Amino acid sequence: MHYMVHAFGSDHSYLDIDFNNPAQSELAARIVANCLWCDNHSVDENEVWSWSLKRRLQALLEITMVTQGGEMLLQVRCSNRLCDEDIELPLDLERFRQDVNVDEFSFSVDSTEVMARLPNGSDQQRWLQSPVFTSSDIARELVLRIGDRQPGDDWQFPEAWLPNFSESLERQDELMTLEISSSCPVCENELNCAVDLETQLLASLALEQQKLLLEVHQLALAYHWSEAAICRLTPARRKFYLAQIRDLVEGASLQ
Numbered sequence: 001m002h003y004m005v006h007a008f009g010s011d012h013s014y015l016d017i018d019f020n021n022p023a024q025s026e027l028a029a030r031i032v033a034n035c036l037w038c039d040n041h042s043v044d045e046n047e048v049w050s051w052s053l054k055r056r057l058q059a060l061l062e063i064t065m066v067t068q069g070g071e072m073l074l075q076v077r078c079s080n081r082l083c084d085e086d087i088e089l090p091l092d093l094e095r096f097r098q099d100v101n102v103d104e105f106s107f108s109v110d111s112t113e114v115m116a117r118l119p120n121g122s123d124q125q126r127w128l129q130s131p132v133f134t135s136s137d138i139a140r141e142l143v144l145r146i147g148d149r150q151p152g153d154d155w156q157f158p159e160a161w162l163p164n165f166s167e168s169l170e171r172q173d174e175l176m177t178l179e180i181s182s183s184c185p186v187c188e189n190e191l192n193c194a195v196d197l198e199t200q201l202l203a204s205l206a207l208e209q210q211k212l213l214l215e216v217h218q219l220a221l222a223y224h225w226s227e228a229a230i231c232r233l234t235p236a237r238r239k240f241y242l243a244q245i246r247d248l249v250e251g252a253s254l255q
């Protein structure tokens, strides 16, 4: 299958996406379904729910890179309490690109190989909606085979297996527990921050939507074009017309 990534905001329907939606799975699936095209039609949103979280993250990463370029600024606060400075750390998104063809992973317990699958969007939604899920319950849902047998319906995931399971899952999906190390440019304090990359990418796309809304507002006011027509303009042409409006406004204020 051949996928094509469209920039976020190249169609006016993207303006309808509600970034205040607290359900991250829903928001992520909607954006991926809007911006990812496969063989001339957009990807079905229901299909994205069945994708591993790793694959969904990679799709959002590609969409963000096509939309705003390969660098993203991460907002952090210096952990040195005497400094407490707000810092912007540049992140090179390219380095987070990963192969998403593998959806399964394995770990060993007492020389038996246990196969499991990566969690997907539907899993995430279900676990978040029901706080009674323990780590063992989650692991139980992901186990596919123990040795060459499928686990029975009443099989429980042994707690003693959790360390091996978690270690192997993290190795297969290392962006899940991403940590960025840097130093504060003000006090030179060493910074180690845990980064939820998907949340950061969504925040970055939310800013793009705000920017686009503002541009639509300015262009509609000046040229009386429709929202849809403005969104169809290439970013370069939009930039050109906005520059003309700015020149006119500045020229008027100088007179």
Ligand SMILES: [Zn+2]
Pocket: 078, 079, 080, 083, 084, 085, 184, 185, 186, 187, 188, 189
């Ligand atoms: Zn500092």
